[in-house]
Amino acid sequence: NAGVTQTPKFQVLKTGQSMTLQCAQDMNHEYMSWYRQDPGMGLRLIHYSVGAGITDQGEVPNGYNVSRSTTEDFPLRLLSAAPSQTSVYFCASRLEGGTDTQYFGPGTRLTVL
Amino acid sequence: EDKVVQSPLSLVVHEGDTVTLNCSYEVTNFRSLLWYKQEKKAPTFLFMLTSSGIEKKSGRLSSILDKKELFSILNITATQTGDSAVYLCASQGGSEKLVFGKGTKLTVNP
Numbered sequence: 074n075a076g077v078t079q080t081p082k083f084q085v086l087k088t089g090q091s092m093t094l095q096c097a098q099d100m101n102h103e104y105m106s107w108y109r110q111d112p113g114m115g116l117r118l119i120h121y122s123v124g125a126g127i128t129d130q131g132e133v134p135n136g137y138n139v140s141r142s143t144t145e146d147f148p149l150r151l152l153s154a155a156p157s158q159t160s161v162y163f164c165a166s167r168l169e170g171g172t173d174t175q176y177f178g179p180g181t182r183l184t185v186l
Numbered sequence: 187e188d189k190v191v192q193s194p195l196s197l198v199v200h201e202g203d204t205v206t207l208n209c210s211y212e213v214t215n216f217r218s219l220l221w222y223k224q225e226k227k228a229p230t231f232l233f234m235l236t237s238s239g240i241e242k243k244s245g246r247l248s249s250i251l252d253k254k255e256l257f258s259i260l261n262i263t264a265t266q267t268g269d270s271a272v273y274l275c276a277s278q279g280g281s282e283k284l285v286f287g288k289g290t291k292l293t294v295n296p
Contacts, residue, residue, distance in 0.1 A: 106283075113288055113289075114288055115190075116229070116274065116276075118285070132285075163228055177230075180227065180228055
């Protein structure tokens with residue numbers, strides 16, 4: 074198993090550009106989520122999904138879109154990047170109800186100029 | 187709104203010291219409280235607590251939950267420089283979502 078993979082590892086964007094952060098897992102997990110982590114802020118939930126075709130907003134969803142067309146993939150789209158979206162982004166997955174076995178991806182460090 | 191508050195936000199100790207990290211929570215329909223360790227990468231799971239008064243232990247780390255007072259502590263005894271990290275507390279309420287605290291940055295000096 075590759076676990077949870079994220080691409081790219083690093084990305085620099087200009088204000089107004091769009092991009093997609095990729096996340097994939099090969100563990101057949103129902104639950105997937107995206108977090109952002111800013112210095113001194115812990116992890117804040119952006120969007121999550123409890124299964125293919127089902128997504129919902131987390132704590133800080135503005136400026137981000139997600140879709141879940143397959144169990145394996147959960148991409149995060151930045152529609153028009155802003156400097157406030159400079160952050161480290163983590164994708165995570167687990168079985169529904171398996172809170173103690175949540176796996177995190179390695180993270181994507183995004184800088185928006 | 188669900189909330190998790192950790193204290194202190196940062197802590198500097200010497201090797202061999204014992205530290206206690208605090209986590210208080212306000213979560214609707216509480217299900218579990220989790221502790222993670224984060225070094226310069228993704229968080230790694232330490233403990234999950236669901237019942238009051240039952241200590242979870244792993245080597246020099248231990249944690250306990252008080253559901254009446256809505257808090258948890260993480261103890262690290264005989265600290266080592268490898269314990270230097272950010273320790274995150276998270277709580278799960280009625281949904282599948284986890285709410286994280288801001289973390290405690292622990293620095294252990296030799």
